[in-house]
Amino acid sequence: MRQIIKKILKRTALPLYLQFRGLYYSGNTVNCPCCNHSFTHFLPLGVDRRPGQCPRCRSNERDRALWLYLQRHPAFIAPGKKLLHIGPEAIFYNYFRKIKGLQYTPADKFAQMFESTYPADTIYLDITDMPEIPDNTYDVILCSHVLEYIHDDAQAMRELRRVLKPDGIALIQVPIKHGMKKTYQDYSITSPAQRAIAFGDPGHVRFYGEDYADKLASQGLAPDFIPFTTLFSEEEIRRYGLVKYDDFQLTSKVELYQQLAGMPLLLLSMLA
Structure with a gap:
């Protein structure tokens, strides 16, 4: 009831x-x-109460940044492509549903738990284990601010890589603490209050550092991070309430031969 x-x-x-x-x-x-x-x-948003929420549609900074990017790069998500959207935000769900010919899959592990938040046709999907999805299925994957909730993020990266097409692109966005070289995680921190202090949110299990790109690369993904300062002017960043030092954390699949090409000769000889 x-x-x-x-x-x-x-x-x-x-x-x-x-x-x-x-x-x-x-x-x-x-x-x-x-x-x-x-x-x-x-309006104030998050644990730090930063001024980030739209009073009308409740978008946050990363929502507005992605919206602007999609408007300016319509070929990124276009008719004929297959899109996997993890943790589908309502504003983007409605946006993608209007693109005729787009094969769109909204999915999340907590689809049933958050059924009042997610669209009705959101499917259950655990991105650390997706046997129901064949290899090389999706042209585009959107997975924004999800990995920081997942204990085995490396396994999630591998699975996202597996279902991404060889020429596909994935936006695997996480909050990065700039100036912190190495990702910080401590699984002994379990209470929501302690996690909010340590990781910036009561549901997060880590705070990613500037080694995030290396973490993606270690799982067979090729990072291509685009700084907001190269996409938006100072006035646009201010007017749209974007995070100046953020970036779009795009990545693509590195094929096996590309991975081997980057290995030291000694290691290759051991594999022969």
């Missing part, structure tokens, strides 16, 4: 509330490209 009530409120009261909240904060200081409305400021 409780879940039914939550669904009803989400479909009726929530949209009305967000509409009025958007009107209350309307202005010309910042702009949300996801809902195309302007406001006096963005």
Whole structure:
């Protein structure tokens, strides 16, 4: 009964509330490209209460950045492609559903637990073990801010690589603590309050450092990180409320022969 009530409120009261909240904060200081409305400021978000949430559509900084990227690079996710979307945000679910000819799979391990949050056709999928998905299936994979919740992130990377096509692209985005060279994780930290202090969120199990690209590479993925400062102007970063020192953490599959080409000669001789 409780879940039914939550669904009803989400479909009726929530949209009305967000509409009025958007009107209350309307202005010309910042702009949300996801809902195309302007406001006096963005609202507090996250444990650190940073000004990052859109008053109307509830987008955050990374949502707005990805939205702008998709608008400016329509070929990235286009008709005819196969897209796997892990942890499907409602605003992007609605965006992708409008692309005719796109073969779109919204999925998450907690699809049933968060059924009031995820779209109804979100399938159950554990990205550390996806036997139901054949090798080389998807042209594009979106997996944004998911790995920091997963204990065996290396296995998740391997599985995402396996189901990605040889010429495919995956956006495997994680929060990186700039200035911290090595990823910090401590599995003895289990309470939500302690994790919020240590990792920046009560559900996170690690804080990625500047070695994240190396972690992807070690699992057969070729990182191609694009700094926001090369994609957006200073004024755009300010107006859209983006994180200046963030980047798009794109990656592609490294084939076996490419991996072998990068091995030392001595190791290759041992494998022969």
